[in-house]
Amino acid sequence: MMEQAVREFSALAIENQQGLLYGVSPKPLKCGLGLEIGGGLVFPEVNFTLPPMNIEESTWAEVLAHYDQMAEQILRRAVSLAVPGIVLEFELLPPMTERPEWGAEITSLLKRRLTACHEKHHLACALRVTPTDMRDQLKPPLMRSGPGWECLLRSFELCAEAGADILSVESIGGKEVHDQALMYGDFEGIVFALGVLAPRDVSWLWGEIGQVCAEHPGVIPGGDSACGFANTAMQLAHQKMLPEVLAAVVRAMSAVRSLAAFEQCAVGPSKDCAYEGPVLKAITGYPISMEGKSASCAHFSPVGNISAAMCDLWSNESVQNVRLLAGNAPEVFTELLAYDCRLMNAAAASAGGALQMRDWMTSSDEWLSPQAAVLSPSATMKIATAIVSADTPYHRTIAAGRVAVEILKDGVAEHRLVLSRKEQQWFTRIDEALQNLPEDEETLLRNLEPQYGSLYAKASYGL
Amino acid sequence: MADLNELYDAILNGNAKKAHAVTEAALAAGAQPMDLITGSMVPAMDEVGRLFEEEEYFVPELLLAGRAMKSAMELLRPRMVASGEKLSAKVVIGTVKGDLHDIGKNIVGSMLEGSGFDVIDLGTDVSPDAFVAAVVERQPQFVCMSALLTVTMPSMKTTIDALEKAGLRTKVKVLIGGAPVTMQYAKEIGADGYSENASGAVGLVRTLMAEA
Numbered sequence: 232m233m234e235q236a237v238r239e240f241s242a243l244a245i246e247n248q249q250g251l252l253y254g255v256s257p258k259p260l261k262c263g264l265g266l267e268i269g270g271g272l273v274f275p276e277v278n279f280t281l282p283p284m285n286i287e288e289s290t291w292a293e294v295l296a297h298y299d300q301m302a303e304q305i306l307r308r309a310v311s312l313a314v315p316g317i318v319l320e321f322e323l324l325p326p327m328t329e330r331p332e333w334g335a336e337i338t339s340l341l342k343r344r345l346t347a348c349h350e351k352h353h354l355a356c357a358l359r360v361t362p363t364d365m366r367d368q369l370k371p372p373l374m375r376s377g378p379g380w381e382c383l384l385r386s387f388e389l390c391a392e393a394g395a396d397i398l399s400v401e402s403i404g405g406k407e408v409h410d411q412a413l414m415y416g417d418f419e420g421i422v423f424a425l426g427v428l429a430p431r432d433v434s435w436l437w438g439e440i441g442q443v444c445a446e447h448p449g450v451i452p453g454g455d456s457a458c459g460f461a462n463t464a465m466q467l468a469h470q471k472m473l474p475e476v477l478a479a480v481v482r483a484m485s486a487v488r489s490l491a492a493f494e495q496c497a498v499g500p501s502k503d504c505a506y507e508g509p510v511l512k513a514i515t516g517y518p519i520s521m522e523g524k525s526a527s528c529a530h531f532s533p534v535g536n537i538s539a540a541m542c543d544l545w546s547n548e549s550v551q552n553v554r555l556l557a558g559n560a561p562e563v564f565t566e567l568l569a570y571d572c573r574l575m576n577a578a579a580a581s582a583g584g585a586l587q588m589r590d591w592m593t594s595s596d597e598w599l600s601p602q603a604a605v606l607s608p609s610a611t612m613k614i615a616t617a618i619v620s621a622d623t624p625y626h627r628t629i630a631a632g633r634v635a636v637e638i639l640k641d642g643v644a645e646h647r648l649v650l651s652r653k654e655q656q657w658f659t660r661i662d663e664a665l666q667n668l669p670e671d672e673e674t675l676l677r678n679l680e681p682q683y684g685s686l687y688a689k690a691s692y693g694l
Numbered sequence: 695m696a697d698l699n700e701l702y703d704a705i706l707n708g709n710a711k712k713a714h715a716v717t718e719a720a721l722a723a724g725a726q727p728m729d730l731i732t733g734s735m736v737p738a739m740d741e742v743g744r745l746f747e748e749e750e751y752f753v754p755e756l757l758l759a760g761r762a763m764k765s766a767m768e769l770l771r772p773r774m775v776a777s778g779e780k781l782s783a784k785v786v787i788g789t790v791k792g793d794l795h796d797i798g799k800n801i802v803g804s805m806l807e808g809s810g811f812d813v814i815d816l817g818t819d820v821s822p823d824a825f826v827a828a829v830v831e832r833q834p835q836f837v838c839m840s841a842l843l844t845v846t847m848p849s850m851k852t853t854i855d856a857l858e859k860a861g862l863r864t865k866v867k868v869l870i871g872g873a874p875v876t877m878q879y880a881k882e883i884g885a886d887g888y889s890e891n892a893s894g895a896v897g898l899v900r901t902l903m904a905e906a
Binding site: 280281282283284285286324325326363365367368370410411414415416417463467470471472473474551653 | 800847892
């Protein structure tokens with residue numbers, strides 16, 4: 232059984248492209264200590280992590296000292312630059328989810344820092360906490376039971392108790408099939424993972440996260456990310472290992488599984504690494520976090536500017552606590568984000584400025600890569616419209632794939648997007664695969680059973 | 695006489711069914727396994743590697759070729775064992791303790807397998823003890839370790855130390871890779887090699903095999 236959606240999104244919350252702007256969401260979100268996201272300003276979301284070191288009993292004091300130092304320095308820079316608000320994101324490392332008390336201890340430490348800063352400097356702020364989805368420890372993975380799930384659930388509970396304001400996750404249901412399908416360029420398998428397995432898992436998982444939030448007033452269910460799916464494809468394409476065309480189509484299709492979190496309970500801000508965020512914003516009206524050029528501390532990107540065009544939070548993805556000339560890297564990247572946000576907010580303060588700025592950020596990247604081409608406001612509207620026009624997650628995934636192929640093909644036909652011959656050959660492969668997909672997901676499931684049946688546990692998906 | 699070009703093309707085009715059928719027919723016609731390997735299969739995989747290096751092939755084409763090679767090898771391996779011919783090296787591969795990222799490791803594993811190596815994949819979050827146990831049990835010539843997180847890189851050193859402590863370090867070559875890993879880090883922790891990409895890893899294993 233597929234989890235019943237609590238909310239149906241069958242129409243767009245933002246109906247017109249001109250209304251799809253950074254800093255503004257139809258459903259702004261009040262959270263944390265006096266912060267309103269999506270209410271007119273873009274705020275930095277700073278994410279930070281440890282330098283190379285072992286995480287174990289003997290180093291735990293050192294681990295805590297790193298997080299304390301990072302929080303202190305980030306907030307010092309935020310106050311110094313008079314940012315109007317800030318979100319800190321704590322992404323738990325695997326040992327901190329495996330031992331949920333550790334993740335909760337750091338959550339508590341960070342919240343103390345934020346509270347002290349808010350009280351002293353009146354800085355509006357919030358803490359997002361993202362436990363590691365480690366349900367794939369077993370093969371095939373157990374999503375709804377077993378030690379991985381128990382640690383994940385306990386992490387959500389303890390971090391909520393310890394002071395998290397926003398809970399998020401980069402969930403991995405369906406990834407066990409998607410990884411293989413992606414590597415072999417098997418489009419049917421990709422659609423099965425993204426359109427059948429992943430939405431089932433996201434729906435179930437966010438039903439659980441919603442319960443945790445309900446039991447902890449003030450804690451908000453943020454959103455999910457297709458990081459393990461679409462970002463994997465994007466990064467591999469960036470390294471010339473996969474076709475960029477395939478990765479861009481995967482991106483568009485991945486929005487459907489991330490939307491399933493909102494259908495259950497999520498209210499944003501969606502995760503920074505969810506580049507499908509603009510589609511989610513157009514459909515749901517909830518604010519989103521994005522990352523691009525100022526996340527180069529973590530990875531390179533073909534969407535450095537365009538990814539900011541519709542964001543509500545602007546993130547650096549992840550930065551290690553290492554020393555640079557100016558100071559430690561988390562503080563340095565706080566400054567980068569702060570100035571990015573200042574410019575966006577300054578532009579938005581003048582009449583028509585936000586739209587102009589959005590369009591500059593869009594046109595700087597839009598046709599230089601397929602990934603950027605499916606991230607523009609116009610592409611976002613087309614993909615979002617295709618998704619809400621279809622009924623089930625399976626049909627929505629196919630619809631998103633079809634429209635993404637059209638966007639890219641039109642770009643090539645109009646000589647705006649330049650693609651190599653071998654990239655363009657993938658249009659034919661994807662088109663054929665899309666045309667040959669069965670009408671119903673049950674048939675697809677049966678067809679793919681011999682190839683993928685051993686990789687996933689049916690019970691993990693309510694099948 | 696077997697048509698070696700047919701087998702070569704089948705592997706180059708990633709057609710596993712065809713590669714299997716052609717190999718079966720060639721063996722029935724009296725072809726020797728080593729002749730098929732050296733005459734068609736290895737040259738085909740070399741060409742696949744070249745096309746990948748020159749960005750003519752993506753990973754899917756590479757892996758499909760590897761799958762075709764594997765399907766042919768499944769027919770050859772029992773005959774080679776029976777006749778006492780030397781098989782390719784064994785490789786134990788895994789993502790180190792604390793790290794759940796496996797896609798890079800999977801690509802390397804698939805490419806090694808496609809190149810004829812016997813790959814034993816230990817999965818992700820593999821403890822030093824599990825690597826040691828696999829070396830004891832499976833007696834590989836190579837141990838390949840992957841890490842994506844900077845905070846899990848130290849597990850590579852811990853694993854090398856565990857191999858040393860178990861008296862196994864000289865029995866295997868240890869190769870490492872992953873986004874944050876560098877050649878300098880490989881040297882620092884006493885690994886035998888590092889590659890920044892999957893095809894380089896295959897080349898490294900081959901080079902070290904040739905030097906052995």
